[in-house]
Amino acid sequence: MPELxxxxxxxxxxxxxxxxRTILRAAVYWxxxxxxxxxxxxxxxxxxxxxxxxxAKYILVELDRGVLVGHLRMSGRMHVHAAGFEPxxxxxxxxxxxxxxxxxxxxxxxxxxxxxxxxxxxxxxxLGPEPLGDAFTAAxxxxxxxxxxxxxxxxxxxxxxxxxxxxxxxxxxxYAARLHPRHPAHRIGRRKAEALHTAIHGILLDxxxxxxxxxxAAFRTPEGLPGDHQHQLQVYGRGGEPCRRCxxxxxxxxxxxxxxxxxxxxxxxxxxxx
DNA sequence: AGCTACTCCTGGTAGC
DNA sequence: TGCTACCAGGAGTAGC
Numbered sequence: 001m002p003e004l005x006x007x008x009x010x011x012x013x014x015x016x017x018x019x020x021r022t023i024l025r026a027a028v029y030w031x032x033x034x035x036x037x038x039x040x041x042x043x044x045x046x047x048x049x050x051x052x053x054x055x056a057k058y059i060l061v062e063l064d065r066g067v068l069v070g071h072l073r074m075s076g077r078m079h080v081h082a083a084g085f086e087p088x089x090x091x092x093x094x095x096x097x098x099x100x101x102x103x104x105x106x107x108x109x110x111x112x113x114x115x116x117x118x119x120x121x122x123x124x125x126x127l128g129p130e131p132l133g134d135a136f137t138a139a140x141x142x143x144x145x146x147x148x149x150x151x152x153x154x155x156x157x158x159x160x161x162x163x164x165x166x167x168x169x170x171x172x173x174x175y176a177a178r179l180h181p182r183h184p185a186h187r188i189g190r191r192k193a194e195a196l197h198t199a200i201h202g203i204l205l206d207x208x209x210x211x212x213x214x215x216x217a218a219f220r221t222p223e224g225l226p227g228d229h230q231h232q233l234q235v236y237g238r239g240g241e242p243c244r245r246c247x248x249x250x251x252x253x254x255x256x257x258x259x260x261x262x263x264x265x266x267x268x269x270x271x272x273x274x
Numbered sequence: 275a276g277c278t279a280c281t282c283c284t285g286g287t288a289g290c
Numbered sequence: 291t292g293c294t295a296c297c298a299g300g301a302g303t304a305g306c
Contacts, residue, residue, distance in 0.1 A: 002300095073282095075285095149276075166299090167300085257278075257299095259297095276306105277306085278305085279303105280303085282300105283299105284298100287295100287296090290292105290294090290295105
């Protein structure tokens with residue numbers, strides 16, 4: 001599932017293929033992917049791509065007027081194909097560029113979006129700090145955790161708290177920091193908060209370096225290749241397999257309606273609330 | 275404020 | 291083999 005590292009990978013690989021290009025024509029094959037088809041087509045045709053960037057898990061395609069705000073959700077992909085590309089079974093949107101190439105938004109499960117907006121702020125929800133940005137310091141995290149009474153995992157998944165983490169990297173970061181996903185945020189001490197900060201930072205950077213994580217057929221880079229970080233995962237998707245630190249079998253739980261992977265020995269359950 | 279449930283979707287898979 | 295039932299999951303929303 002695309003999270004921050006996967007989205008960052010998409011943006012980096014897409015950028016040289018689309019920046020500076022003019023969109024001659026657009027085609028929408030699944031209306032809900034773009035919100036409203038006529039609006040999308042009208043605003044996109046003839047526009048030139050100025051820059052490509054990422055905010056949380058959103059992909060921002062800045063145009064000479066307006067912006068495209070993309071979200072891959074579970075199964076979205078973005079590719080740039082050579083001239084002559086024909087839409088395939090899960091092609092939702094095509095943008096025909098002035099160099100003949102075709103930008104494709106491909107999305108099996110149709111949860112992803114590629115919306116036109118005058119300004120990104122018009123469609124972006126409230127988002128917390130970027131976990132790789134300057135504002136996300138250990139001190140900030142420690143102070144922010146102290147004010148929240150929620151379980152740590154749902155809190156980290158809340159994009160208005162920190163922006164960009166998803167199920168995979170939250171499970172991995174909590175394991176690395178030896179924190180149980182149900183641990184109440186405000187009861188996390190200074191050392192654990194610092195360990196969590198270090199873990200989030202380190203894991204995201206490593207995942208970006210490896211072009212993200214690919215499970216089954218879900219994530220592919222714009223170049224069509226799987227990421228390489230899935231081999232580094234310690235708990236996610238390893239239910240029943242031995243913990244690489246202590247050998248205890250990794251357990252799969254449900255926390256906040258999310259499949260959650262923990263080492264029952266390394267991540268001790270909080271004393272209360274069970 | 276924080277929780278739970280529901281919605282959107284399809285491909286993959288477990289069970290029969 | 292072929293069927294059905296269920297699961298995964300990001301995030302928006304509604305209700306308590």
